Amino acid sequence: MVENQETRDKLVDAANGQKFLGQAPITIVACSTESERVMPCGQYAYTVDLSIAVSFMILEATELGLGTCWLGAYDENKVKDILSIPKDIRVPAMFTLGYADETPDPRPRKDLDQIVCYEKYE
Template sequence: MNVFEAIGERKSIRKYKDIEVEEEKLEKILESARIAPSAANRQEWKFLVVKNKETRDKLIDAAHGQKFVGQAPITIVACSTESERVMPCGQYAYTVDLSIAVSFMILEATEIGLGTCWLGAYDEGKVKETLGIPSDIRVPAMFTLGYADENPAPRPRKALDDIVCYERYE
């Protein structure tokens, strides 16, 4: 599978098999984050790998009751170790950097046959409390990881003409 195929194959998985993810697969996913680009190559991030069932069950509450968070064998929590830096374009570096790293991890997971779901609905404070994350550390992203026990239909996408313009914004 090439990158473009992985992009097309990726789906949000909310039902997982009760199968442990092999360490070599997890390591490859984590390595894809390690080598991801970041603003000024600062790599101001940490990735928490949550496997413990009791801890994953506590994350269900932090994730607004999404039960699949406890069902997936792994949840990866992306943390920014520096959250004040603003790039010259006006964007906070951590949100961009961690979005790139998580995207790389999710595409690598897809390539090696694993399912993921990028979580956007969670209470950052509860996640921090559950995982012992210091108050000055931000958690801009987290995702579930495991073997899919579903194959959802592809979601509709807008036409390229609806999302692309050339030379000037139209």
């Protein structure tokens, strides 16, 4: 968890200049050991495990009335340098945390019948 303003400003640079990183009071930097464990489905377990953990953190934050933004657009090595994260640790996700200053309308969603297939992929 990063609260220090100077550090968050450095994270803005590491995240392609995304300014809201410097504005939100907290950035959660989700770290994982880089396990070689690949599930029988062919996916690395650590990225899935971490994404599940982050998703639940975001759901809980939302429940508590906080706003978040999941970040994937950042240079992992720069983030690791800024935060002195060891080489063997990966950073699959980060998210900002704070009280939102706006409450935009939900974005349009596709209808379920456009994204759900029954029985076979089609």
